[in-house]
Amino acid sequence: MSHTSGTRQDADPFGPDSLLRPLTHEARWGLAVLRAALLEAAHPRIGAALMENSTFLTHPWRRLRNTAVSARRLLDPDPRVRDREAARINRLHARISGTDARGRPYDGSDRDARAWVVATLFDSTVTMCRLSGDALDAEAMRRLYDEHRTFLAVIDGTAEHLPATLREFWPYYDHVVERVLENNEAVGVILYRLFTGVPAPPVLRGHPAVWAAGRAMASPLVTAIAIASLPEAFSRRVALPDLPGARTLMQSAYLGAALATRHLPQGWTRLDAVLGLLDPSSDGGPWETIRRQAGKAAALVRLLAPAGDGDGSPATRSADRFFAEVLDQTGDGVLRWPDLAAMAREIATRLDLGEQDEERLFQAYAAWWSELQAALDRDGDGRITRDEYAAAAARLPGTGLIRVADVLFDVTDADGDGTIDAAEYRALFRTAFHRDLEGGGCSRGAFVGRFVSFMSGQQHSVAYTSLLASG
Structure with a gap:
């Protein structure tokens, strides 16, 4: 499968001819989201907001689900659905503000920071396609960039904080990577604490030993893949480790995800199907029977808790x-x-x-x-x-x-x-x-x-x- 240029049949950038919408429904897009999350967290203002306000460390499965649902709404062909979700996000972000440990202010409505979030998603999606053997040609990349600018405009009301053209985007992107990003606490938490301490998905909470063993083996591999996928200029500047064999491992992961997308039944490799296996609050698709047999945990575990029992008050x-x-x-x-x-x-x-x-x-x-x-x-x-x-x-x-x-x-x-x-x-x-x-x-x-x-x-x-x- 190759993304090549073609004639647009729909004026709506998120209509039937959209490049971005179908990609965000594929489970392999999770690799792009992980890479983008690291580059977002490395931005000083975004990293501070994450550490002070986000639940990504304590509730990674819930955060993943909410991100997927929100992205789906923002890319919906119906403008009314997009506008409603954008308004909701803006209201929630308007309540987030503060200062980091160094006294630097952050604000959830910061338009430059929002533009950087969309920029990381674009670059990470391009990287995912390239490493998957599904590289975008020049016209497809331009179209994808235009869709990301439209995505930003849906959220922010304007796309002016991202360069107007793809040619102008790359110098902007390089400048932020080389001059603005930092190896802050949020980056360290994602790389070295999130994967090693991530709680079991609901489907495996009844098998803690299985999860602990699998996590112990997988977490260093995921960390190595994540670091190897980052821009070399950023990794060098902040002294992230260059692990032997990490780039080969990373390329194998992306190619493996692409092969699974191409050759496994589509229902198995869609993001909502994977979320259905991990999170009982999602529609399970073909995994529904497996998930029900393995058991359900809470869909909103942090909002509800059972009464106490046993000794003591x-x-x-x-x-x-x-x-x-x-x-x-x-x-x-x-x-x-x-x-x-x-x-x-x-x-x-x-x-x-x-x-x-x-x-x-x-x-x-x-x-x-x-x-x-x-x-x-x-x-x-x-x-x-x-x-x-x-x-x-x-x-x-x-x-x-x-x-x-x-x-x-x-x-x-x-x-x-x-x-x-x-x-x-x-x-x-x-x-x-x-x-x-x-x-x-x-x-x-x-x-x-x-x-x-x-x-x-x-x-x-x-x-x-x-x-x-x-x-």
């Missing part, structure tokens, strides 16, 4: 586990506002909330954070430890959680009759978690009461706990 043990599995979204061992903001982003994304409901949800989480700070953050440093939370969880005020539950109730009560019936209850879990759960027939008060009791670790819930169950 049930409320305290549940709160401790709730902190570890749910609240500490960024994985830094303490609770901060970015953790609760990540929870709100995930719910808003899962339910595809509109602007008004999304704002209500964030305001509710902000209210809960204010309550937590007032009750637990004694030194006012904006951090709450696991022990502080676990010791006082049962006595914490719940007004903010009530407001979160109110938002969920309102978006679930589709007919507005003040009661969630069985069909609406199933729709909530099917939409947000891709699970069919029986229940419903409850008033606002009952729904809110269950939610608050469960989220504060005080009451067991069969429905929510089942999201963590396997088998």
